[in-house]
Amino acid sequence: MGFNCGILGLPNVGKSTLFNALTSTQQAESKNYPFCTIEPNIGKVAVNDKRLQSIANISNSMSVISNQLEFVDIAGLVKGASKGEGLGNKFLSNLAEVDAIVHVVRCFEDSNITHVDKNLSPLNDIEIIETELVLSDYSKVVNIIENIKKKNKGKKIDQDLMQTLQETIKILDKGIFLNQSDFDRSQLKILSDYNLLTLKPTIYVSNVDELSVCNGNQLSKLVDNYAKIKNTKNLKISAKIESEISIIEDKNEKKEFLESIGLQDNSLSILIREGYKLLDLITFFTSGPKETRAWTIKNGTLAPDAGARIHTDFKKGFIRAEVISYNDFLSFKGESNCKENGKLRLEGKEYLVLDGDIITFRFNV
Numbered sequence: 001m002g003f004n005c006g007i008l009g010l011p012n013v014g015k016s017t018l019f020n021a022l023t024s025t026q027q028a029e030s031k032n033y034p035f036c037t038i039e040p041n042i043g044k045v046a047v048n049d050k051r052l053q054s055i056a057n058i059s060n061s062m063s064v065i066s067n068q069l070e071f072v073d074i075a076g077l078v079k080g081a082s083k084g085e086g087l088g089n090k091f092l093s094n095l096a097e098v099d100a101i102v103h104v105v106r107c108f109e110d111s112n113i114t115h116v117d118k119n120l121s122p123l124n125d126i127e128i129i130e131t132e133l134v135l136s137d138y139s140k141v142v143n144i145i146e147n148i149k150k151k152n153k154g155k156k157i158d159q160d161l162m163q164t165l166q167e168t169i170k171i172l173d174k175g176i177f178l179n180q181s182d183f184d185r186s187q188l189k190i191l192s193d194y195n196l197l198t199l200k201p202t203i204y205v206s207n208v209d210e211l212s213v214c215n216g217n218q219l220s221k222l223v224d225n226y227a228k229i230k231n232t233k234n235l236k237i238s239a240k241i242e243s244e245i246s247i248i249e250d251k252n253e254k255k256e257f258l259e260s261i262g263l264q265d266n267s268l269s270i271l272i273r274e275g276y277k278l279l280d281l282i283t284f285f286t287s288g289p290k291e292t293r294a295w296t297i298k299n300g301t302l303a304p305d306a307g308a309r310i311h312t313d314f315k316k317g318f319i320r321a322e323v324i325s326y327n328d329f330l331s332f333k334g335e336s337n338c339k340e341n342g343k344l345r346l347e348g349k350e351y352l353v354l355d356g357d358i359i360t361f362r363f364n365v
Contacts, residue, residue, distance in 0.1 A: 005100045006095050013207055141196070164183075164190045212238070280299045301352070303321040306359070322344055
């Protein structure tokens with residue numbers, strides 16, 4: 001099971017440049033005209049977790065394997081995308097497959113890079129994209145309701161299902177995102193089957209100029225305020241700078257470059273971590289002399305399901321999980337000392353794995 005974030009926005013806002021920087025490749029074509037990205041570009045990036053190397057050092061591991069997060073570069077959407085404008089239906093269908101959305105907003109002036117509108121207005125740009133997402137979901141839910149009625153003509157229809165879908169229509173009709181609404185758990189379970197775009201968690205990225213990467217500018221501040229209303233985050237990133245940083249191989253040189261522009265860490269590392277949080281993911285570790293590895297799971301995952309991330313046999317033949325917290329593993333310098341000091345716990349099938357757990361799974365083949 002993979003987890004991914006879709007990168008979307010209007011044409012020429014810096015999506016593909018950001019994607020290239022994230023994946024440290026140039027596989028996403030970055031050109032100054034709309035729809036240069038037709039098929040979605042997909043790239044995996046390592047989630048930098050300082051805990052991983054600390055655990056590996058204690059275990060004297062031969063290899064270290066990081067978590068990975070997938071980013072999908074969706075082609076630029078335009079007004080009317082939900083009705084097929086600019087290949088919009090194709091692009092929206094690509095977006096339906098992602099777990100979360102990174103909405104890139106242009107917050108820089110550059111006469112050499114065209115904009116779909118004459119005037120640069122981040123809030124208008126956001127409105128265009130979000131209106132298309134709402135319209136797409138509205139049309140989809142209407143079709144779902146019609147299909148259910150046709151298939152169940154003369155039969156009893158699940159009332160919880162129909163009430164949830166009707167409530168969804170009312171919310172979308174007001175132009176409100178579904179992730180801004182108070183659905184209960186059973187309703188969310190119903191809606192989760194349909195890959196609705198406005199139900200996906202979203203984070204904004206203000207693509208700013210080099211001088212504004214630390215403190216932002218007047219344009220990015222508009223997005224800051226809007227993100228607060230939507231109860232989400234707006235990250236300030238200069239895709240141009242990040243693309244330059246991504247090709248610097250020497251760590252010291254990269255550090256010097258960051259410091260020269262007033263950054264402690266590159267903005268993309270922050271985006272990756274925030275994407276991880278956006279998807280409500282946590283990390284558990286396996287560690288030994290051969291390998292220390294980070295594993296990605298959803299928050300609230302039971303031990304057998306966490307084991308299945310490694311191999312399905314771990315779930316099928318699950319006996320127990322031997323668990324050490326990250327802090328105890330560090331404090332007592334490894335598994336052996338943790339055992340001697342009673343810091344290794346034996347957990348059963350109902351154990352909810354916690355972020356930072358170091359686990360050995362016991363199972364029957």
